[in-house]
Amino acid sequence: MRYNQVVPQRIEGSLDDPxxxxxxMLASENSASAGVRDDSVGLLAAECRAGHSCQAAGIRDALMxxxxxxxxxxxxxxxxxxxxxxxxxxxxxxxxxxxxxxxDGDPRIRTAAINILEPVEGDTSVRQVLHTVAYSDQNPxxxxxxxxxxxxxxxxx
Amino acid sequence: MxxxxxxxxxxxxAGRRLAVPGDEDMKHLLRPYRSLGVVALxxxxxxxxxxxxxxxxxxxxxxVEEPNPLLLGGSSQGYLGVYxxxxxxxxAQALKLKELRGAIITLIDHDAPAGHIGLRVNDVVLQxxxxxxxxxxxxxxxxxxxxxxRKVSLEISRDGNVQTMAVELADRRVMExxxxxxxxxxxxxxxxSSGMGILAGxxxxxxxxxxxxxxxxxxxxxxxxxxxxxxxxxxYLGVPNGLMVKQVAHKSEAAAAGLKAFDVILKVGADPxxxxxxxxxxxxxxxxxxxxxxxxxxxxxxxxxxxxxSKRKQGAMQxxxxxxxxxxxxVAEIDPEFAQELAAQADASAQVLRDQLQAGGMxxxxxxxxxxxxxxxxxxxxxxxxxxxxxxxxxxxxxxxKHQMEEFRKNFKPEDFKIDPKQMDELKxxxxxxKRQMEDLKMQGFGSHD
Numbered sequence: 001m002r003y004n005q006v007v008p009q010r011i012e013g014s015l016d017d018p019x020x021x022x023x024x025m026l027a028s029e030n031s032a033s034a035g036v037r038d039d040s041v042g043l044l045a046a047e048c049r050a051g052h053s054c055q056a057a058g059i060r061d062a063l064m065x066x067x068x069x070x071x072x073x074x075x076x077x078x079x080x081x082x083x084x085x086x087x088x089x090x091x092x093x094x095x096x097x098x099x100x101x102x103x104d105g106d107p108r109i110r111t112a113a114i115n116i117l118e119p120v121e122g123d124t125s126v127r128q129v130l131h132t133v134a135y136s137d138q139n140p141x142x143x144x145x146x147x148x149x150x151x152x153x154x155x156x157x
Numbered sequence: 158m159x160x161x162x163x164x165x166x167x168x169x170x171a172g173r174r175l176a177v178p179g180d181e182d183m184k185h186l187l188r189p190y191r192s193l194g195v196v197a198l199x200x201x202x203x204x205x206x207x208x209x210x211x212x213x214x215x216x217x218x219x220x221v222e223e224p225n226p227l228l229l230g231g232s233s234q235g236y237l238g239v240y241x242x243x244x245x246x247x248x249a250q251a252l253k254l255k256e257l258r259g260a261i262i263t264l265i266d267h268d269a270p271a272g273h274i275g276l277r278v279n280d281v282v283l284q285x286x287x288x289x290x291x292x293x294x295x296x297x298x299x300x301x302x303x304x305x306x307r308k309v310s311l312e313i314s315r316d317g318n319v320q321t322m323a324v325e326l327a328d329r330r331v332m333e334x335x336x337x338x339x340x341x342x343x344x345x346x347x348x349x350s351s352g353m354g355i356l357a358g359x360x361x362x363x364x365x366x367x368x369x370x371x372x373x374x375x376x377x378x379x380x381x382x383x384x385x386x387x388x389x390x391x392x393y394l395g396v397p398n399g400l401m402v403k404q405v406a407h408k409s410e411a412a413a414a415g416l417k418a419f420d421v422i423l424k425v426g427a428d429p430x431x432x433x434x435x436x437x438x439x440x441x442x443x444x445x446x447x448x449x450x451x452x453x454x455x456x457x458x459x460x461x462x463x464x465x466x467s468k469r470k471q472g473a474m475q476x477x478x479x480x481x482x483x484x485x486x487x488v489a490e491i492d493p494e495f496a497q498e499l500a501a502q503a504d505a506s507a508q509v510l511r512d513q514l515q516a517g518g519m520x521x522x523x524x525x526x527x528x529x530x531x532x533x534x535x536x537x538x539x540x541x542x543x544x545x546x547x548x549x550x551x552x553x554x555x556x557x558x559k560h561q562m563e564e565f566r567k568n569f570k571p572e573d574f575k576i577d578p579k580q581m582d583e584l585k586x587x588x589x590x591x592k593r594q595m596e597d598l599k600m601q602g603f604g605s606h607d
Contacts (some may be wrong), residue, residue, distance in 0.1 A: 122238075123272070128337055129340065157239060157240070
């Protein structure tokens with residue numbers, strides 16, 4: 001009979017440590033425990049928000065995956081917040097946020113997504129999605145907020 | 158004509174989609190009505206041009222036919238994608254300008270040429286095609302005069318450094334279409350937007366998901382209306398997941414491939430299909446090619462060949478494709494007696510709602526006599542439509558509707574139906590919003606269709 005033995009290990013290190021980051025990214029996809037994902041995504045998001053080397057490869061992608069696929073609202077919300085600083089510089093982040101605004105089942109996340117899109121509210125894609133949400137979102141508050149944003153966006157030429 | 162699709166007399170006209178108050182917080186309030194009466198009333202009150210029995214289809218048609226206001230530009234004026242302001246002394250200093258002139262870019266459309274060539278906020282446009290720019294208004298005027306497709310040269314100052322950039326102005330309408338098609342996720346919106354589904358009530362009944370048409374999602378319109386399987390349905394069918402085909406458009410690629418309503422799409426090629434986004438992606442990646450679609454039909458897997466046409470209609474799906482006239486094979490006549498029941502039920506539900514609103518002191522929601530008259534006329538029209546003999550619906554949906562009505566009858570007890578003050582407040586707010594939306598629609602020229 002053969003079996004694989006899993007031995008728990010404790011690893012300590014700074015968030016700057018690539019190995020720790022790698023572990024956190026793996027943990028952010030831990031399907032078994034929402035708590036682990038929540039903590040991992042929270043830490044990664046905090047790194048991004050603090051502007052600590054949150055480049056496209058790696059953490060940012062992990063956050064986008066969490067935003068799109070995580071079943072836990074709390075995890076998605078943290079991922080969204082972590083992506084906020086990059087919405088204006090990375091169109092993939094912007095599109096991920098737009099997708100959350102269109103598709104996320106949690107109104108808090110959709111509301112947060114609207115706020116996060118503020119720096120790119122002049123973008124055609126953003127205005128189109130806001131327009132859609134303004135008329136089709138189930139939540140009246142989100143519809144109202146979307147309309148308000150659209151009203152304040154100036155005429156771009 | 159399949160149930161829920163517009164009949165010839167309905168004005169499924171362009172330019173409207175209505176926000177139906179259907180917030181999840183309202184579910185409790187709306188539940189007893191199982192959507193028919195209340196939502197019908199609200200739709201009518203919203204100035205909707207739809208009959209309740211046609212609401213699902215009208216919703217689809219709204220999606221199909223609603224031109225996004227952003228797409229209504231209509232001119233071939235060139236589009237750069239910037240918002241401009243004037244330079245003043247303070248800004249000139251901050252932006253290290255040598256002269257007190259130019260136009261400061263304060264907002265960029267990253268989807269537009271401005272974004273593509275890397276223009277940034279706080280860049281200052283000094284020249285356009287060699288002509289000095291004195292201020293924002295002058296540059297706006299110059300830009301207005303340049304048609305789309307024309308290349309222009311911009312001299313800009315960025316943090317004091319002057320550089321020249323060449324850019325081709327876009328046709329805004331075309332650009333917006335392209336951007337819209339790229340978004341590619343709109344179908345999922347509607348799959349989740351249970352609040353928009355009049356017949357599905359609070360969202361617990363199947364609703365049309367993503368109709369893959371140019372307005373939302375893929376421009377590769379194969380004519381299949383799909384929605385993800387619920388977990389219960391997946392379990393029942395013995396598959397992990399998939400997309401249920403809800404409708405197949407007449408003469409579409411989906412129809413040509415042999416797809417039928419209630420088929421379950423499992424794979425496109427070797428790729429498993431779980432969400433409407435997967436479906437969109439598969440269609441896009443197979444544009445112009447025939448592709449093997451694995452489906453489940455009658456609990457047996459089979460493979461169909463679907464030709465995904467990349468050049469098929471860039472515009473909206475044609476009405477006759479989703480409202481095939483006189484398609485006797487797919488449709489069943491609505492039972493007139495049942496139609497009358499529906500109409501009566503809608504009236505009764507509306508009355509109950511009115512009573513509840515009055516009892517709740519909804520003084521804040523006051524319709525003008527004009528609006529009342531408009532609603533009355535539309536309600537009459539609605540009842541007529543429901544009683545109309547030429548209204549045909551899909552037999553399966555008819556059965557579903559009947560089932561819903563039965564459930565509604567069983568469960569609905571007017572004496573148990575109480576609105577708590579908090580919900581009443583929410584309802585008031587929603588009614589206020591509805592009023593504003595009506596006013597908006599009126600301002601936009603979407604008045605009565607009488």
